Amino acid sequence: MTTQPHNIVDAEMVESASGRSIDQQLLAAVHDSLKLLEELSRHRDRLGDEPTRTVQALIAESQRRLQRSELFVCVVGEKKAGKSTFLNALLGEALLSSAVRECTGTVTFIRPAREIGYRVVRAGGKEETFQSRYHDRTPEIVRAIEVARQACAKAVTDVDDLPRMIAETEQAIVVDQHRIVHEEQRLAKHQRALAQLEQQLELQQNEAATFRAELDAAGKALPFYVRNLADWRRPWNWPLQKMLVDPAGQAHIGQLERAREQQLAIEAQQKLIVSAQETIRLSQTSLDRYRQTLDEHQQRLIDLSLQLDYLPEHTVACGARLQALELELSQQGEVREQTFREHIRLLTDQDREGKDVEQLWLDFPSPRLPPGLVVIDTPGVNTNVEANARRAWQVIRGEADGAIVLSDLQQPVSGSTRDFVRALSGVMPHLMLVLTKVDRAMENAEILGESGEEQIEEARRMGEKRFAAEVGRDHRQLHSFTMAAERALRGDHPEWQQKFERDLALMMQILSHERPMIVAARAVVAIRQFTEQIRAASAAAEQAYRTTIAALEAQQIPDPVIYCETEVGKILPQIKRLSTVLASNGTSHLELKLSEVKSRIRQEITDCANSNQLRELLTNLQSRVERDLSYLSTSLQQELQSQAEGELRRIQNQLFAGLRERYRIVGEKFHLQVGEIASTTDVRTDVDMSDLAGSLAEKVQSIASSNMGGILGGAAVGAGVGSIIPGVGTVIGGLVGGVLGWMSGKSFSAVKEECASEVDTLFESVMESPIATMKQSAPSLAQNMCLAIQENLRVQVRHYRQWIAGVMEQERRRLQNERDQLAHLEALQQRLERQDQRLDHLMQLAASQSLGIVQRKRSE
Structure with missing residues (x-):
């Protein structure tokens, strides 16, 4: 696939006219392409199982790349081109100085993270992590520090709040005491009232008893029915009502009414007494509660007074505990980082643990690595070891969204690098070319007193054209950078360190921008591949149709009579x-x-x-x-x-x-x-x-x-004998007689x-x-x-x-159905060809945009 750059103005005009950016249009085109490729699955019987599986794998791979949030960039370097220095400059320290060796086959994934860590995949698929090999006490110490900080904060707060809390407690004690005095007075008042009620009840009960005795004595002289006047008011007791008209009965009735009134008064007095007793109980409960609250406040006042003497020393102890934990955390961090670096050296040393390490996922907090970027070191590309090369290419094809190639500014391009660039020409429209070993040009410029930047820029342009010519690629399909990784790693030249970081940021920006192009390029390759397969399948289907019908017709028997006579004649x-x-x-x-x-x-x-x-x-x-x-x-x-x-x-x-x-x-x-x-x-x-x-x-x-x-001469004798044989006819008898x-x-x-x-x-x-x-x-x-x-x-x-x-009829129907399916396949082929043109056009515009971004950044 060739991506000839267009004029930058054209890309901007397309963007403004459509209302969507080129990236958005390109992503939409990729999604449309994947939908078209999904339709190919309907034609498994025509395309075959293997191509159909390839389509499905491509769709799954493209969707995975589109959905993931990280950008994977592989780094391939010429021998002695300073790849290890470049990777260490990305990390910000010489972590991989002893890890990257020419003969290594370990694929290293470098991911920016808040904390250091790693995951190792050894030969055979066994995995291990930094946490599984190193007991990190950092989480425990962090939790202890948090507890200590809370304790210190509470101690300081208590010291500041103690006087106020003591004053509030003393005030609460005074209030409790007033409440107790008031409640004691109320209780005494209620108790006096209860005593009066009880005395009155006693007098009423005595008076009622005396009157009842007198009533009983006076009633003994009255008739029985008068002494038992309980039912005299009922209608059916009318005779008794008539007899009570006499004065004696009436007087007795009056006395009975007075006795009943006395009983009612006694009962009312008893209710007053019960109510007074309940009031006293409630008052006693309130008094007990007030006394308990007073005890609590007094105990709290004692505790606060003790704390007032103890808290200053406790606050100092909390602060000392916190400082000790923070120091332990710092020491633990240093031990952790030292252990981490030692593990990395062991895991990347081919003479030690690195000999069976296939993949190393490295998490490292580097300010130069932007979030969402994963750098892949693939040393197996430039090795003659088949297993290492196969592993490296498997990762590149399966994971890489972009590629950074490091090449010495002065040395020719190796054959392995040329093969690498050619292999990615169809799926990576642009390569990031990093020209290294520019220190000599900078030193020459410094000796001559010339501008180092102009010397470096000229060297970059020449190196870019030379590299493009040697790998057989248009230099406009390269984004080249000159980076003094060693000086950026040492940090002794701030201006070159800043240039390294600016170029790195621009490189990551371009890679992020071209990520849709890379996914689209894979879709274009697949579309063209399956377009050719569809053409071949169409031709094969038509030929198969003719062959099948001819074969069936050849197996027919045109004239059964002639066929049978001929066949029977052979065996006659x-x-x-x-x-x-x-x-x-x-x-x-x-x-x-x-x-x-x-x-x-x-x-x-x-x-x-x-x-x-x-x-x-x-x-x-x-x-x-x-x-x-x-x-x-x-x-x-x-x-x-x-x-x-x-x-x-x-x-x-x-x-x-x-x-x-x-x-x-x-x-x-x-x-x-x-x-x-x-x-x-x-x-x-x-x-x-x-x-x-x-x-x-x-x-x-x-x-x-x-x-x-x-x-016949003996007929007479015969007739005589025959006549004595029962059931024999004359003819038979004659025969027998004969x-x-x-x-x-x-x-x-x-x-x-x-x-x-x-x-x-x-x-x-x-x-x-x-x-x-x-x-x-x-x-x-x-x-x-x-x-x-x-x-x-x-x-x-x-x-x-x-x-x-x-x-034959069934086969004709089947073949006609296949022809209908083939018509759909041919229509799908035309749609794929149009989609190919659309993707190619959008990728040219996106490539032009990328070049425009680089030109603007370099002109600023």
């Missing part, structure tokens, strides 16, 4: 050979089985003991022969099928190989489950055993007829022998036809097998055509 010679073998084997089997049937019939004839058995045998002969021949037909069919089964399976597997291959190709391409193809084929013959049975039965019947016809008549001229054994001989003759003539048919059945067997196999193939071909038609 094998079928013919198989049919010949089956016909020959079937003939042998048929001859053997027919001979067995003939032998069994002859044996049954021979086994007949009389003419009845013979007649019964001949009568049932047809059904028995049909049954035997039916079994023979089934046996022959099974035998042929058994012999043909293995060979037919092999032939059919060979026949269906082409179809199975089509299934396999399509199934593997689209990950489809393909079922097995049916391969069963029945073997059938044209030998009809039912015809053989009928023919044989007719021959046997003809034998019986001919024999019977030859003995047989018996014939037997009258011949022996029964001779008759059986003749019948057996006729059976032999019969089977010889009958067997010729089926055996000849079986011998000639090879063509029909071949035809039957070919037809069965061909029909099976046609069924499977129909299934295949239906199946692949569905697959």
Whole structure:
């Protein structure tokens, strides 16, 4: 990526016209770019898993960089360029003087902080901190100091407030005493009033008792109902009311009323006494409280008087305690800093603990390091050790927002530095170039009495152009500075120390300003990378579409009839050979089985003991022969099928190989489950055993007829014998009679022998036809097998055509959906290209602004 600087006025015009700064516009463009890149995740299947993961990692990394508050700047130095001096100047003291060595691979992160500290990551991932290795008592001492300060403050306050507090306490004692006297007087008054009330109650009670006694004595002369006048006023006691009209009753009623009034007066007096007692109790409670308060105030007065004598010494002791704690804190701080520096030397010494230290996070309170800046020392960039170089570059790519390159003003640029600058050319628009070893130029200027600043400025311009030429970069893409880090570290030249701090502040300002540019540069690289991938994916998708459809169409079967005939024609010679073998084997089997049937019939004839058995045998002969021949037909069919089964399976597997291959190709391409193809084929013959049975039965019947016809002369005897056999018809009876008549001229054994001989003759003539048919059945067997196999193939071909038609339609729909997705991807590509142009334009403006800031600062 090239960032050619624009005119500074153009950048300011853009800023004022839009109402937002270039940085704000650039950040907004970066966020828009990340949103576009997030949309690429929808096309994982098109772009692939690895590019999609790369996009997601880039988005996460960019968001992390945008959200973090710290600016990470890596420092790379040429050998002997004074990098350790520069880093120590940043820290403000020679902390890393023995830490930075040419062979070290430790990546050091320097972060400004209020307190010193570190975190170490060793080989294998083990971590440790300064706090874990050093027991720091500072927090304990700080807490003790705070307590001591509070105690001192309280002692001083007490010393100042004691006279006032004593006077207030004495005044409170006087008030308490007055309250006690007043309350004692009130209590005595209430007690006197109570005594009077009690005396009056006693008089009333005595007077009432005397009057009651007199009333009781006078009432004894009155009737009972008069002495008990409790209910005389009730309405239902009207007779008593009438009797009380006499003077004696009326007088008694008057006396009763007086006695009741006396009782009411006594009760009222008792209530007054109770109220007076409560008043006395309350007054006594108040008096006790006042006396307790008086005791407390008197005790407080004693305590304050003692403190008045003790507090001056206590205040002095608190102050001494505070001073001792502050001195201990100061000493603890010195020990802590000394221990910290010793640890840093051990951890950065490759001959000691530093040999297995991979990362060192250093917290250090330096006034020259602005808050939010993290300086990364990456010594592995300029080393030949592969592990150190890999570690350094991993940190640079993962953490660095900017880069500071230190180069000797007089020496050529090394190859490792050139590689470093080229590697960052795409993601860091500007490099901070620090030209070191300017002390010689300053000394020459001082010797000649010339202006050192002019000499240094000229050296900076020349060094900047030389460095840019050697690394192959436009010098306007560099921000160069000349820094006398050694003099700034020593502090013996205030003017150079101030220049170091001004240049450092300007460098940090530029880095902070260009931080959005760095994040944007990474987005631009990713956008261009994935734009190319989208183009390639679009072309690949179109080619894949054509290839897939062509492959599917190639697997179709255009004409099933021709396909089946062609495929069956390939196996026809094998079928013919198989049919010949089956016909020959079937003939042998048929001859053997027919001979067995003939032998069994002859044996049954021979086994007949009389003419009845013979007649019964001949009568049932047809059904028995049909049954035997039916079994023979089934046996022959099974035998042929058994012999043909293995060979037919092999032939059919060979026949269906082409179809199975089509299934396999399509199934593997689209990950489809393909079922097995049916391969069963029945073997059938044209030998009809039912015809053989009928023919044989007719021959046997003809034998019986001919024999019977030859003995008709004995019909009468036969008729007579037959008439005594129940259930036998005239024809059968005549037949039996004929047989018996014939037997009258011949022996029964001779008759059986003749019948057996006729059976032999019969089977010889009958067997010729089926055996000849079986011998000639090879063509029909071949035809039957070919037809069965061909029909099976046609069924499977129909299934295949239906199946692949569905697959093709499904694939066309899928490919059309992918084309729709591809259209979205192509639209996203166009948006990314426009976003690339927008980012590039804004970065050029931001770069121009950075150059303008440097020019203005240097001209001031």
